[in-house]
Amino acid sequence: MQHPVQSPISTTDAPFAERIGFAQLTRQAFEGVDLLPLRDHLVARISEGTAHAGEGLDLSLIVQLLGDKQAGLAIQAEVLTFHRLFRSPCTVEKPRLRVLALAAAIDMGGNTPIEFLLEQSEIELLTLYVVDGVGLPEQLPDHDVAIVVASDSEECREALAGIEKAAPYWPRPLLNRPGLIGNLDRDKLYRLLMGIPGLEIPATIHARRAQLADLSAGRIACKDIASELRFPMIARPRGTHAGVGLAKLDDASALAAYLVEREEHDFFVARFVDYVSPDGLYRKYRLAMVDGKPYACHMAIAERWDIWYLNAYMAFSEEKRAEEAVFMLDFDHAFAARHKSALDEMSRRVGLDYFIVDCAENRERELLVFEADNTAVVHNMDSPLVFPYKPPQMRKIFAAFTAMLSRHAKAGEGSAR
Known part of the structure; x- marks a missing residue:
């Protein structure tokens, strides 16, 4: 039953389903483990009627990891019709803290991969899926602190709205409030961050195909779409991520060719x-921003502007890795110190307890912000033999994240049980 959100929400020892979870299955896929036998085993259990809800959710993730997103989402939707609370593996029998993650029914990249942040932490993680048309339960699962892990994508809007409506009545500390997550939209973030000294963020403008077609044909000018827009420009289809459809367009003819392909x-x-x-x-x-403090996640170096970590081929260059190692080692008194004022003000304006920033430095060595979100993967899966400097840095981020949860949980100990 959905909570009417007109009074404080009570908690209860709600039944949960155990799962292998995002971190373990993603790590296996990353390391090249063949997931087909496990997939077939879970399919057989479902066919026999012996599978439980956690196994169904694991199957959904495995199918997505194997490349069939739509089939994985269909399995997830079926599972969530009868069960929505799941427990991830915990390293201890008696956890020191109970965290409730509030997720949306979206693909595997649409929620914060919080399991990576909590591995080996002695913290129990329960994930409650907030499903469109169903919303929150009348009684929440018992927890010490809650965090919203749903993203700012269109598919999560109803879930975020439901959580935001209930937020004033939440019985425990609630982190990453939904109303703030919406500010991470590409066309909203620049408005939020514009004017910060030492920080550059180009205006991201929503443009319809018809407008771009008129621009490519010379019927309108860039300024007719937005005063700041000019060639060369970056274009991408709205709603895409990971570089899908991303292109640099030097002039109107390049824009025309781009529209033919999209x-x-x-x-x-x-x-x-x-x-x-x-x-x-x-x-x-x-960068990972945890409790207002920046932490280095990675540094990608390449000859191309449309760079992300995988296409920088860092694993194949000892010279690049040496530079990344120095970046991490010197981060606090070099990069973070150089951009302290800009980072502090960005964190204040965004207002989230935890979020990720993809950035660079422009030619004036100002902080150049590309995007920010709350769902980018921060992990410790890279080989310690190839990247020996990464595990200590990742553990530092994980420790900061768990310390943040503990601090808020302690502050909320006086909440009604």
Whole structure:
């Protein structure tokens, strides 16, 4: 039953389903483990009628990891019709803290991969899926602290709205409030961060296909779409991630060719900022903002502007890895110190307890922000033989995250049980 959110919400020892979970299954896929036997085993159990809800949710994830997103989502939707609370593996029998993650019924990349942040932490993680048309239960599962892990995507809007409506009546500390997550939209973030000294973020503008077609044909100018827009520009279909459909368009003819290749009707466009370093290479950074403090997640170095960690091929360059190691080692008194004022003000304006920033430095060495979200993967899966400097850095981030949860949980100990 959905809570009417007109009075404080009570808690109860709600039944949960055990699952292998996101972290373990994703790590196996990352390491090249063949997931087909496990998939077939779970399918057989479902066919026999002996599977439980946690196994169904694990099957949904495995199918997505194997490349069939739609089939995985269909399995997940079926599971969530009869069970919505799941427990991830915990390293101890008696956890020191109970965390309730509030997730949306979306694909595997649409919720914060919080399991990675809590591995080996002696913290119990319960994940409650907030399903459209169903909402929150009348009584919440008992917990010490809650955190919203749903993203700012369109598919999560109803879930976020339901949680936000209930937030004033929440019985425990609630982190990453839904109303703030919505500010991470590409076309909202720049409005939030514009004007911060030492920080550059190009305006990201929603443009319809018809507008871009008119621009490519010379019927309108860039300024007719937005005053800041000009060639060269960056374009991507609205709602895409991980570089899907991302392109740099130098002029109107390039835009026309781009539209021929794309079928979408809505796009994001922004002016291109050439952030190339003096040595001709591009450097892109991922930071985790935890409780207002920045932490280095990775540094990607490549000859191309459209860079992310995988296409930088860091594992194949000892020189690149050596630079990344120095970046992490010196981060607090180098990068973070250099951009302290901008990072502090960005964290204050965003207001979330935990979020991720993808950024660089422009030619004036200001902080150049590309995007921010709450669902990017922060993990410790990279080989310690190839990246020996990463495990200590990841453990530092995980420790900061768990300390943040503990601090808020302690502050909420006086809440009604």
